[in-house]
Amino acid sequence: MFVMKVQLRIRRFNPETDKKSWWGKYEIEAEPTDRVLDALHYVKWYQDGTLTLRRSCAHGICGSDAMRINGRNRLACKVLIKDAGRKITVEPILGLPVIKDLVVDMEPFMAHYRSVMPYLINDQPPPGTERLQSIEERERFDDTTKCILCAACTTSCPSFWVKGEYLGPAAIVQAHRFIFDSRDQASQERLGILAASDGVWRCRTIYNCTEACPRDIQVTQAIAEVKKEMLLRGL
Amino acid sequence: MYHKYDAVIVGAGGAGLMAALYASRGVKTAVLSKLYPTRSHTGTAQGGMGAALGNHEEDNPEWHTFDTIKGSDYLADQDAVKIMCYEAVDIVYELEHMGLPFNRTEEGRIAQRPFGGHTNNVTKRPVRRACYAADRTGHMILQTLYQQCIKNQVTFFDEFHVLDLIIEDGVTRGVVAVEMATGELHVFHAKTVLFATGGWGKVWRVTSNAHSLTGDGPAIVLRRGLPLEDMEFFQFHPTGIYKMGILITEGVRGEGGVLANGEGERFMDRYAPTIKDLASRDVISRAIYLEVRAGKGIDGKDYVHLDVRPETVNKYFERDGIKNPDDTPRRITAADIETKLPDIADFTRTYLGVDPVAQPMPVQPTAHYAMGGIPTDVWARVVIDGNNTVMPGFYAAGEVACVSVHGANRLGTNSLLDINVFGKRAGMDMVRYCQENDLLPLPKEPEAFAREQLESLRSRQNGRERAADIRSEMQDTMMDYVGVFREEGGIEEAIDKLKELQERYERITIDDKGRQFNTDVLEAWELGALLDLAEVTAVTALNRAESRGGHYREDYPKRDDEKWLRHSLVWRKDGQTEIGYKSVAITEYEPKERVY
Numbered sequence: 115m116f117v118m119k120v121q122l123r124i125r126r127f128n129p130e131t132d133k134k135s136w137w138g139k140y141e142i143e144a145e146p147t148d149r150v151l152d153a154l155h156y157v158k159w160y161q162d163g164t165l166t167l168r169r170s171c172a173h174g175i176c177g178s179d180a181m182r183i184n185g186r187n188r189l190a191c192k193v194l195i196k197d198a199g200r201k202i203t204v205e206p207i208l209g210l211p212v213i214k215d216l217v218v219d220m221e222p223f224m225a226h227y228r229s230v231m232p233y234l235i236n237d238q239p240p241p242g243t244e245r246l247q248s249i250e251e252r253e254r255f256d257d258t259t260k261c262i263l264c265a266a267c268t269t270s271c272p273s274f275w276v277k278g279e280y281l282g283p284a285a286i287v288q289a290h291r292f293i294f295d296s297r298d299q300a301s302q303e304r305l306g307i308l309a310a311s312d313g314v315w316r317c318r319t320i321y322n323c324t325e326a327c328p329r330d331i332q333v334t335q336a337i338a339e340v341k342k343e344m345l346l347r348g349l
Numbered sequence: 350m351y352h353k354y355d356a357v358i359v360g361a362g363g364a365g366l367m368a369a370l371y372a373s374r375g376v377k378t379a380v381l382s383k384l385y386p387t388r389s390h391t392g393t394a395q396g397g398m399g400a401a402l403g404n405h406e407e408d409n410p411e412w413h414t415f416d417t418i419k420g421s422d423y424l425a426d427q428d429a430v431k432i433m434c435y436e437a438v439d440i441v442y443e444l445e446h447m448g449l450p451f452n453r454t455e456e457g458r459i460a461q462r463p464f465g466g467h468t469n470n471v472t473k474r475p476v477r478r479a480c481y482a483a484d485r486t487g488h489m490i491l492q493t494l495y496q497q498c499i500k501n502q503v504t505f506f507d508e509f510h511v512l513d514l515i516i517e518d519g520v521t522r523g524v525v526a527v528e529m530a531t532g533e534l535h536v537f538h539a540k541t542v543l544f545a546t547g548g549w550g551k552v553w554r555v556t557s558n559a560h561s562l563t564g565d566g567p568a569i570v571l572r573r574g575l576p577l578e579d580m581e582f583f584q585f586h587p588t589g590i591y592k593m594g595i596l597i598t599e600g601v602r603g604e605g606g607v608l609a610n611g612e613g614e615r616f617m618d619r620y621a622p623t624i625k626d627l628a629s630r631d632v633i634s635r636a637i638y639l640e641v642r643a644g645k646g647i648d649g650k651d652y653v654h655l656d657v658r659p660e661t662v663n664k665y666f667e668r669d670g671i672k673n674p675d676d677t678p679r680r681i682t683a684a685d686i687e688t689k690l691p692d693i694a695d696f697t698r699t700y701l702g703v704d705p706v707a708q709p710m711p712v713q714p715t716a717h718y719a720m721g722g723i724p725t726d727v728w729a730r731v732v733i734d735g736n737n738t739v740m741p742g743f744y745a746a747g748e749v750a751c752v753s754v755h756g757a758n759r760l761g762t763n764s765l766l767d768i769n770v771f772g773k774r775a776g777m778d779m780v781r782y783c784q785e786n787d788l789l790p791l792p793k794e795p796e797a798f799a800r801e802q803l804e805s806l807r808s809r810q811n812g813r814e815r816a817a818d819i820r821s822e823m824q825d826t827m828m829d830y831v832g833v834f835r836e837e838g839g840i841e842e843a844i845d846k847l848k849e850l851q852e853r854y855e856r857i858t859i860d861d862k863g864r865q866f867n868t869d870v871l872e873a874w875e876l877g878a879l880l881d882l883a884e885v886t887a888v889t890a891l892n893r894a895e896s897r898g899g900h901y902r903e904d905y906p907k908r909d910d911e912k913w914l915r916h917s918l919v920w921r922k923d924g925q926t927e928i929g930y931k932s933v934a935i936t937e938y939e940p941k942e943r944v945y
Contacts (some may be wrong), residue, residue: 130863147700159817163860163869168388171559173595173696175488176388192699213530214866220385233496234448243402244445246457252450259450259482259489263387297448 117143120195122153124165125205127212135212138162146196150183154190154204154216166215174328177264180207181216187266187326207269209278223265226281230289230307235300251296258291258336260329267323267333273316280316281308283323283333290336293343302347305340309349314341350535354379354504355783356776357524357539359511359566361386363487363768364747364775365545366494368729371776372543373503376783379537380503381526383510383561383871386495390547390559391768394487395598395692396464397479398444398769399762400437404458405477410435412470413478417763418938420466420629421720421756422898422908424579424916426934429727429752433763433770440769441480449493451482465599465629466760479762484598484692490765509535510871512799514542514569514743517792521742525799529871532864534796534803540788541779543744544570544723544731545772550583551875552883553716553832554824557589557596566749568878570723571885575733575740576918578751578931579721580882581889584759584899585833587633589715591652593700597693597712599761601705602626604689605681606657607665608637609709610645615665616653631758631899634714634833647711654709657690659683661709714833718759720899721889722751724918724931729775735918735931742786744779746771753916756933757898802877806870812858816873819850819857823876823883826850831887836903840891847884854880885919888926893917910940 120142127135140157151169158165169179172191179190182205183198190204210218236245261284268274268282289308293301308314314337323333355376358365365380372378382389401408413434418425445451445459452460463475482489498505506526513525515536523539546566550558567577587608588597602608607615607626620636621628628636641651656662662681665671671679683706687694690705697703697710723745724732729752731743747768754767823846830843854877861869895909896902918929 128863129865147702149700158869160815163858164863166861166866166868170384170388170561171390171393173393173593174699175393175485176384176390176559178384178388194700217866224385228499231500233500235500240442240446242442244442244451244459247453248457249453249455251457252453255450256483259492260485262392262488263385292448295448295450 116146118146118195118200120144120153121201122157123201123203124157124215126165126215128164128214138165144195146194148195149191150193150195150198150202150204151179151190153195153202166217168217175262177262180264180266180269181205182207187270189264189266189328192328207265209269209275210265220265222278223268223282223284226285227263227288230281230285231300231304232288232292234292234295234298236297237299245297247296254296255291255294257331258287260331261287261291262329264328266326266328270322270326272320272322273318277312277316279312281313283317283337286314286337286340287331287333290340293340305344305347305349308340309344314344350533352379352535352537353788354537354539356541356543356779357381357537358543358545359524360389360545360547360747360749361505362389362391362545362547362747363490363494363765364772365543366491366498367769367772368543368545368746368776368779369503370494370497370501371773372779373501375780378503379506380498381506381509381511381524381537383508383529383565385507386505387491389491390562392488392491393559394765395484395596396600397462397481397486397762398441398490398765399464399467399478399760400441400480400766401434401478402438402441402459402461402480404454404461407469408476408478410438412468412476413437415470415938416467417754417760419943420758420760422758422943423910423914423938423940424753424756424897424933426753427936427938428934429754431936432727433754433766436770437766440773444490444493444769447493447497449482449489451480463603464761465627467762484600484690487765490769511565512569512802512874514573515791515795516573517789519740520789521740522789522791523795525796527799527803527871529866532867534800536791536795538788538791540783540786541742541744543729543746543775543779544749545745545747546749548719548748549879549882550716552824552827552879552886554828555589555592555594555713556716557586557594558716563875564878564882565875566745567723568881571881571921574920574922575731576724576920576929577722577885578724578916578918579753580885580919581893581900581917582720582757582898583716583886584630584718584720585634585714586630586717587637587714588655588712590696590700591711591713594715595696595700596715596717597655597696597710601655601657601690601693604657604685605662605666606655607661608633609654609656610640611647611649612645616640616645629758631901635901637714638833652711652713655712656709657686657705658707658709659686716832718764719748720751720753720755720757720759722749725750725752727752727774728778729771730778735929737931742782744775746775757900802874803870806859806873807862809857809859812856814853814857816857816876819854820876820879823847823850823880827883827886831890834901834903835890837891840887843887844884844891847880847887851880851884881921885921885926889917889919889928892928914940
């Protein structure tokens with residue numbers, strides 16, 4: 115079995131003992147096909163149990179372990195050691211307050227998500243069976259249904275770093291999912307929220323979000339579609 | 350800190366969120382999760398949710414009921430299965446009305462696909478019953494339910510890890526949880542508590558389950574002197590990614606993919622000559638083990654290949670004369686794989702650097718699903734003995750519960766159904782109970798037991814053992830002796846080993862002495878839960894001297910209805926396990942030999 119020596123540099127911060135963050139340096143052995151998450155677990159389980167991170171499914175679906183790996187927002191469970199290299203730098207995602215080590219306060223992110231009314235609104239009484247929707251209508255918002263709320267996109271966005279009130283790409287993606295759902299009746303209201311000063315117009319089309327998305331959602335395109343819809347409706 | 354609610358729901362996967370929607374319509378409700386709700390494991394389910402809508406072809410809930418009972422190897426309670434399969438249809442429509450983006454048919458109806466064990470009972474051929482949303486049905490269910498909870502302003506306590514259930518005079522009084530961000534203990538005083546905490550696949554080395562699936566709920570139940578049901582039944586899915594355990598859906602074999610051993614032989618030809626690679630999950634998992642044991646794993650190792658390369662698939666289509674519905678020879682192209690199995694292709698490319706179009710995928714059986722759990726009735730009320738005596742105010746739903754609708758082996762697509770049907774029933778009955786009953790007082794120092802557990806872990810300064818070593822040895826032991834194949838000597842060895850590990854667990858080191866977000870302590874606590882569940886799994890597996898569904902005893906290879914057509918119950922008292930039984934509810938379907 116081929117084993118690599120890997121140096122990990124992890125930004126550490128313990129609110130109970132540290133005034134400011136510091137770099138923890140660790141050497142481990144890993145197989146090239148191990149995940150960065152495996153490497154972090156190795157440190158936590160065998161070298162320093164105080165290292166703190168979130169994780170759950172470990173295969174890119176639950177969205178717990180978004181972090182900055184070698185300067186880019188990634189899920190630690192979707193980056194292999196062989197792709198990250200022998201020297202790996204891991205930091206918490208930017209723009210949200212750090213609670214401890216790689217764990218950030220997700221509440222500002224979730225508040226933005228909740229603010230776009232991320233749920234189907236249709237006040238007509240439903241039929242006895244399903245509401246009908248054509249294959250094409252369903253396809254219209256397929257890409258944005260893939261979002262796992264990991265925050266990799268929003269916390270890679272310079273506009274969000276500058277102004278935390280900006281709703282950010284993830285919230286816009288979630289709004290897009292309903293704006294373009296033929297069953298929904300509240301798109302006008304949602305577009306109104308996104309047209310406000312901290313809405314879509316803070317997007318500068320930098321594409322960091324699209325590059326960061328672990329689900330390959332065309333985030334920038336989704337934002338552009340929302341902008342276009344607003345212009346069409348004269349918002 | 351103290352909180353007062355009518356209903357407290359522990360766990361925010363599909364079952365917990367569905368229950369929350371219903372409970373919160375009637376009474377003051379809080380949902381506690383050790384994760385953010387959308388991180389729950391419901392989100393990883395791929396294939397679909399079973400319901401006899403009949404959108405493509407004739408189907409009915411009666412067939413679904415029979416298929417489920419047969420799939421359970423007749424251990425499921427037939428009254429409960431009937432409820433689930435008949436309520437399936439309306440609950441799928443309900444999810445659609447909530448906004449769930451199901452795939453659609455040409456007519457704009459919910460699209461359905463075939464899945465293992467779901468049949469037209471007349472023709473015996475596969476029927477399209479699994480309602481799906483691409484290959485991320487679970488993700489869509491979880492998102493949709495969470496969205497509805499936001500719309501209905503359900504109260505969430507995210508990252509609150511529940512450590513104890515408060516019971517006084519046999520009546521539920523609430524739960525104790527630690528707020529992860531601060532380390533503070535919170536007491537939730539409540540009339541009703543629902544455990545919807547999911548499974549415990551992390552007992553085994555190779556599992557499709559998330560790191561967080563550590564069986565906290567059932568471990569608490571055991572510690573509070575209540576029984577668990579059918580703990581010996583745990584499903585191993587045949588095709589997990591080698592070493593990682595990540596699931597590769599049955600759909601790969603549905604598209605014509607075949608399993609091959611180290612000699613390149615399609616070995617399922619020998620084990621299931623008629624349906625071959627589409628045999629049931631337990632049959633295929635056993636076949637893979639037998640190949641490995643015969644030295645026919647790939648390079649002599651403990652895995653085989655799942656091969657969906659067009660040239661391989663088409664070779665066997667041609668050999669077996671497989672035809673399309675229009676009688677033309679069936680063939681598959683590289684493009685078919687890309688469009689029909691995009692997530693699988695992404696997984697194997699990401700984790701293995703294997704392109705399924707060009708290379709076979711290394712797979713091995715992966716611990717997947719707990720058929721057993723906290724015993725409940727059909728209203729998700731926890732029952733505490735062989736006579737189905739209900740414990741007032743305590744509920745369980747989803748994978749953690751044992752209603753039992755899955756018996757000895759669960760059919761694919763029935764877990765997503767289970768969580769919705771019984772989550773809803775739990776929520777409804779919690780409202781009824783809260784309206785009929787007063788809030789009874791808390792006992793003195795209700796948080797004492799939870800505090801003692803955490804402090805005991807935190808204060809372990811000079812231990813020499815690492816929790817990770819103990820977890821790892823437990824997982825290897827369970828994989829080797831209480832996995833797909835079991836026999837008396839091996840299980841006894843596992844039980845001895847688990848006792849040793851429990852002793853060593855008392856001497857583990859905790860590095861993190863802090864309060865805030867102390868996952869060092871909480872992971873150690875979770876390991877304690879896993880060790881308890883491993884033990885009762887091994888003990889009940891040793892006790893059940895027959896083979897049924899997912900429980901296969903090499904020393905008792907036959908199903909024995911005369912002695913064993915009954916549920917196991919297991920208690921853990923003063924470190925000793927006790928076993929009891931409960932009868933199986935048989936209403937319309939007499940047990941028959943299970944042949945596909």
